[in-house]
Amino acid sequence: MYGDAATVRKILTELGNTWAVVGLSSNQQRAAYGVAGILQRYGKRVIPVHSKAESVHGEQGYPTLSAIPIEVDVVDVFVNSDLAGPVADEAVAIGAKAVWFQLGVIDPEAYDRTRAAGLAMVMDRCPAIEIPRLG
Numbered sequence: 001m002y003g004d005a006a007t008v009r010k011i012l013t014e015l016g017n018t019w020a021v022v023g024l025s026s027n028q029q030r031a032a033y034g035v036a037g038i039l040q041r042y043g044k045r046v047i048p049v050h051s052k053a054e055s056v057h058g059e060q061g062y063p064t065l066s067a068i069p070i071e072v073d074v075v076d077v078f079v080n081s082d083l084a085g086p087v088a089d090e091a092v093a094i095g096a097k098a099v100w101f102q103l104g105v106i107d108p109e110a111y112d113r114t115r116a117a118g119l120a121m122v123m124d125r126c127p128a129i130e131i132p133r134l135g
Helices: 005-013 031-041 081-094 108-116 127-134
Strands: 018-022 045-049 074-077 098-101 120-122
Touching: 005 098, 005 120, 005 127, 018 031, 031 045, 031 127, 074 081, 081 098, 081 108, 098 108, 108 120
Parallel strands: 018 045, 018 074, 074 098, 098 120
Antiparallel strands: none
């Protein structure tokens, strides 16, 4: 419902390779860590965004999206649903091309706002599951 196949494909193949992963820390037990590694294996540059601003998978981390000094193509969101809307709004503000809410991250109002701002968006899906399916 919140991520048709065409939008999933467009985000993963056409909108750029710089992904800011919000909620990515050096905690290897967290899903964000594994997903970020898979994205890197598929050629994506993964920028960690976490309050600790840790370096992860060889990339410098930043405390917020707006602190990232380069253009971000896709914002991948690994935060609780009640915190996801402001992240989507910040993604719009920094000029990202797409927002991806991970499995279990659901905010229909944020989805509508983000799409209305012209960004591609997928919600309640995982790029690490979707990208190998592209073939």
